[in-house]
Amino acid sequence: MKSPIQAPGKAxxxxxxxxxxxxxxxxxxxxxxxxxxxxSRLRDERLRKLNELKEAGxxxxxxxxxxxxxxxxxxxxxxxxxxxxxxxDVVSVCGRVLNERNTWMFADVHDESGKIQIxxxxxxxxxxxxxxLRLLDKGDFIGATGTIRRTKAGELSVRVKSYEVxxxxxxxxxxxxxxxxxxxxxxxxxxxxxxxxAEVRETLKKRSLAIRSMREFLDGRxxxxxxxxxxxxxxxxxxxxxxxxxxxxxxxxxxxRIATELHLKRLIIGGFEKVYxxxxxxxxxxxxTKHNPEFTMLELYQAYGDYNELMDxxxxxxxxxxxxxxxxxxxTYQGVEIDFASPWRRVTMRDAILEVTGIDTDxxxxxxxxxxxxxxxxxxxxxxxxxxxxxxxxxxxxxxxxLMQPTFLIDxxxxxxxxxxxxxDKPGLVERFELFIFGREHANGYSELTDPLDQRARLEDxxxxxxxxxxxxxxxxxxxxxxxxxGMPPTMGIGVGIDRLCxxxxxxxxxxxxxxxxxxxxxxxxxxxxxxxxxDKKKSExxxxx
RNA sequence: GCGCCCGUAGCUCAGUGGUAGAGCACUCGGCUUUUAACCGAUUGGUCGUGCGUUCGAAUCGCACCGGGCGCACCA
Numbered sequence: 344m345k346s347p348i349q350a351p352g353k354a355x356x357x358x359x360x361x362x363x364x365x366x367x368x369x370x371x372x373x374x375x376x377x378x379x380x381x382x383s384r385l386r387d388e389r390l391r392k393l394n395e396l397k398e399a400g401x402x403x404x405x406x407x408x409x410x411x412x413x414x415x416x417x418x419x420x421x422x423x424x425x426x427x428x429x430x431x432d433v434v435s436v437c438g439r440v441l442n443e444r445n446t447w448m449f450a451d452v453h454d455e456s457g458k459i460q461i462x463x464x465x466x467x468x469x470x471x472x473x474x475x476l477r478l479l480d481k482g483d484f485i486g487a488t489g490t491i492r493r494t495k496a497g498e499l500s501v502r503v504k505s506y507e508v509x510x511x512x513x514x515x516x517x518x519x520x521x522x523x524x525x526x527x528x529x530x531x532x533x534x535x536x537x538x539x540x541a542e543v544r545e546t547l548k549k550r551s552l553a554i555r556s557m558r559e560f561l562d563g564r565x566x567x568x569x570x571x572x573x574x575x576x577x578x579x580x581x582x583x584x585x586x587x588x589x590x591x592x593x594x595x596x597x598x599x600r601i602a603t604e605l606h607l608k609r610l611i612i613g614g615f616e617k618v619y620x621x622x623x624x625x626x627x628x629x630x631x632t633k634h635n636p637e638f639t640m641l642e643l644y645q646a647y648g649d650y651n652e653l654m655d656x657x658x659x660x661x662x663x664x665x666x667x668x669x670x671x672x673x674x675t676y677q678g679v680e681i682d683f684a685s686p687w688r689r690v691t692m693r694d695a696i697l698e699v700t701g702i703d704t705d706x707x708x709x710x711x712x713x714x715x716x717x718x719x720x721x722x723x724x725x726x727x728x729x730x731x732x733x734x735x736x737x738x739x740x741x742x743x744x745x746l747m748q749p750t751f752l753i754d755x756x757x758x759x760x761x762x763x764x765x766x767x768d769k770p771g772l773v774e775r776f777e778l779f780i781f782g783r784e785h786a787n788g789y790s791e792l793t794d795p796l797d798q799r800a801r802l803e804d805x806x807x808x809x810x811x812x813x814x815x816x817x818x819x820x821x822x823x824x825x826x827x828x829x830g831m832p833p834t835m836g837i838g839v840g841i842d843r844l845c846x847x848x849x850x851x852x853x854x855x856x857x858x859x860x861x862x863x864x865x866x867x868x869x870x871x872x873x874x875x876x877x878x879d880k881k882k883s884e885x886x887x888x889x
Numbered sequence: 890g891c892g893c894c895c896g897u898a899g900c901u902c903a904g905u906g907g908u909a910g911a912g913c914a915c916u917c918g919g920c921u922u923u924u925a926a927c928c929g930a931u932u933g934g935u936c937g938u939g940c941g942u943u944c945g946a947a948u949c950g951c952a953c954c955g956g957g958c959g960c961a962c963c964a
Contacts, residue, residue, distance in 0.1 A: 384933065385899060385915060444923045451924095464922075481914085496924065514899090519913050520925050521901040527956050528900095583963065628963050629890085638964075777964095784964055815963085840964050854964095864955075 385515045392478040393511045399475065403511035408486035411435040415456030421491055421499055429492040429502070436461070436501055437486035437509060439538065440479065441518060447476035449500075452485060455544075460500040461487045467502050482516045482538075484509035530861055543856070546849045549668050550857050553845055554621060556667030557641060560660050566617040566643065571606035573599060573623070577818040580604030580762070583626040584814055586636075599625035602838065603642045604762065605823045608791060611644050612831045619643035621841065632853040633783060636862045639841040648835035649790040650774040654751050657778065657786060657837055658687050661749075661844070668848045676781055676847050679747060687749040689776070692738055695752055699742045704734045726813040731756025731771065746779035761801040761817055763789040778839075785844060788837030795828040 396403045411434045412420070424430070438454035451458045465473055467489065479485065489503040516538060517523040529536040529543075536543050558568065576595075578585035580602030587596050603620045610618050621641045630636060648656070665672050665683045672683035693704050700720070707713050713733040717724050722740050727733050734756055746752070754766060755775040763773035774790035792798050802824060808816035845857040855861035 388915065442925085444926055445921055448921070449923050449926090460924085462922075494922065494924090496922085498924070500922095515914070517900045517914090519900045521913085523900075525900085525956090581964085624964095626963070629961075631960095631963085632958090634963060640964080787964080838964085843964070 386513050389480055389511065389513045389515075392480065393513070396475070396478050396508060396511060399478075401475070401508055403508050405507065405509060408437045408507060408509055409435060410437050410486070413456040414438070414452070414454050414459035417459055417491065417501075418457065418499055421493070424491070424493045424499065426493050426497045427495050430490060432491045433488065433504075434491055434501060435486060435488040437484065439484050440481055441516070441538070443479075443481060447479065450485075452487065460494075460498050461485075461489070461506075462492070462494070462500040462502045463506075464502065467504055468506075472506065479508065480512065480515075481518055482512035482514070484512075527863075530855055531863055533860055546845075546851060546856055547859055549849045550841075550845045553664050553668050553848055554639075554841065556664045557621070557660065557841075559667075560663045561617075561619050561643060564617065566619050566645075567615060569607070569610060569615070569618050569620055570622070571600075571603050571610075571620055573625075575600050577820045579817050579820045579823065581626075582759075582815045582817060584628055586625045586627045601626050603640070604836065604838070605820055607642055607644050608831065608834070608836070609823065609826045611646055611791075611834050612826050612829060616646040616832075617644070630862065632855070633843065635842065635854050635858055638854070638858075641839040641841055642836065644791070644834055644836040646832040646834050649833065650753070650776055650788060650835060653788045653790075653835035653837055654687075654689065654753075654776060656835075657788060657839070658685055658749075661839075664844070665848060674848065674850075676850055677852060679781065681748060681780060681847065683749060687751055687778075689751040689753055691754045692734060692752055692756075693754070695742045695746075696734065696738055699745060700737065702737070704730070704737075707734075726808065726811075726816075728808075729756070729758045731758045735759050743779060743784070744782040747781055750779045751776040752779060757801075758804075760789065761805050762792050762798075764792045764794070765797070780847060783843060784840070785847075786837055786839040788835065791831070791834040791836050793827065793831040793833060795824065798827050799824050 393403055414436065417434060417436070421430075436452055436454070436459050438452040438458070440450050441453050441458070442451040443449070447463055450461050450463070452461055463473060463476055485506055486509050487501055487503045487506040489501045489505070491499070492502050493499050516535065517528075518539065523529060523536060523539040529540070533543075537547075562568070574588065574590070574597040576597065578598035578601045580600075581604070583601040585601050586599040588599060589596055600622075601624055603622055603624065607618055607620060619641060620643075621639060623637050624640050625637050626634075627636065628634065645653075645656075662672050662683050662685070665674060674681050674683070690698075697703050702716065707716060707730055710728070710730055710733075713727075713730040714724065717727075717733050717736065720737060720741065722733075722736050724733060724736065727736060738752070753774075753776040754769060754772045755763070755777075757763075757765060757771055757773050760773040760775050763775045766772040766774050776788055777784050778786035778788075792801065802817060802819050805817040806819040809818065842854050842857050845851070846854060849857060851857050
């Protein structure tokens with residue numbers, strides 16, 4: 344995997360465009376496609392070749408090609424063919440040419456499965472076709488038909504008898520020995536990144552596989568996959584700041600969802616017993632190697648289960664996914680071996696804090712004591728009002744990063760869990776767990792709160808906190824409370840961060856590596872205007888007023 | 890939001906006050922059953938943008954744009 348690399352930035356092209364007014368295009372610093380003399384020269388060269396192809400009667404953008412084998416299929420089929428062996432087996436391959444040697448005598452054709460070398464020699468290719476190879480460039484697509492051989496050096500090759508241009512590319516790819524490493528350029532022009540860096544494609548394929556295997560697991564257990572609204576009047580179900588958008592016809596502000604929880608529970612109330620949604624959610628918060636403003640979350644709810652059963656369920660599901668993606672439950676993430684094999688440790692928040700800090704939170708009863716403890720530990724308490732909230736902060740500050748192997752942290756303070764059923768035995772706590780792996784939160788699950796009176800009281804308390812200035816406190820969703828009043832069966836529910844799971848399974852250091860098109864700052868922030876900012880501010884104030 | 894670092898040719902980078910550089914890519918020529926093929930020649934740059942300091946700025950200062958990392962927030 345590519346590690347993050349210092350990015351030289353380049354950002355001055357706009358004025359160039361105006362000055363030169365050329366038609367050339369430039370992948371400047373890989374960061375933007377725009378125009379200047381040098382890239383125009385490289386592009387013009389390809390345009391010249393394009394025209395020569397056309398003049399020779401070649402359609403450089405044909406409609407189809409009949410392939411007989413992929414590169415990987417050929418390598419498997421002929422894996423026992425010894426070096427310096429020719430066959431008379433005729434095959435057709437196609438793909439993008441990324442490397443060429445000896446003036447097109449050898450070229451590497453890349454398809455989705457891998458690459459296969461083609462061999463263009465005057466003994467097997469008509470002279471005109473041989474000459475026409477000079478009109479190709481790295482980056483072009485080609486379809487080639489010929490016989491299979493293995494070279495002296497052991498490279499399986501196709502001795503080309505005929506070939507077709509399948510696409511003439513106009514822009515040069517950043518192909519060089521050092522690779523395409525500029526981080527910004529890679530994320531902005533992900534299609535180029537995908538062409539050049541094969542492991543990017545592998546990572547995204549693994550992501551696809553992870554989600555597929557998750558669906559298989561859930562569908563196999565009788566779950567229904569459902570869809571719930573992205574645009575919401577109240578963004579509830581999690582502690583996070585939402586994005587705001589506007590509906591013109593209704594002339595109202597709407598929020599992008601920050602969780603799917605409240606709607607999925609409405610479905611449980613409506614009679615579904617097993618539902619899940621794998622959906623994009625949006626949180627208007629910081630960006631980092633572990634946070635993207637939009638990310639994908641699995642949330643599932645199953646009636647008649649509690650958080651104990653849910654932990655077994657989550658363990659099994661994630662083992663299934665790990666096996667599907669990595670073929671094993673033992674993976675290595677950033678040099679650390681992580682074992683998904685059962686059983687996963689289950690430790691209460693109190694015991695975890697006790698182990699690491701030597702402090703028994705059970706002995707702390709008053710907020711004054713909690714405050715003194717926090718200040719001793721150097722922990723800032725912005726919105727904390729109760730000891731439970733302080734304990735959670737202590738956990739996050741001192742313990743979280745130490746939980747490397749899959750660990751369920753259980754039994755959270757009730758104050759920070761407004762949608763969770765109270766613990767059956769332990770006053771002040773709820774039946775909730777969070778799953779930590781490599782010091783990061785990966786899932787959050789609980790015995791769902793089904794007591795409507797308790798639910799109303801908890802959300803009213805959240806609304807009060809919101810009023811007091813904590814804009815991550817949850818809003819009072821009266822329709823949801825009404826739904827719960829109609830009656831909700833005992834239910835277990837969990838949310839799993841898909842992106843972070845994929846980071847683990849693909850050994851990716853940044854969340855951006857597992858997202859095909861991660862959120863990027865626009866290139867010309869100024870062009871968006873300060874007016875937008877003004878609107879945002881106004882809207883933020885509105886949110887607070889709610 | 891704060892701090893540190895970065896932005897020079899299509900790509901990867903050198904150049905810290907005195908004529909804008911290298912390798913690869915591109916183009917041309919040679920050679921060739923190669924593996925980053927090789928050899929030779931050529932081409933290619935408002936040194937991120939603007940303003941300043943200076944006889945002189947890629948180099949020093951300020952502002953801005955863009956980015957990376959860390960912290961904060963969060964999952």
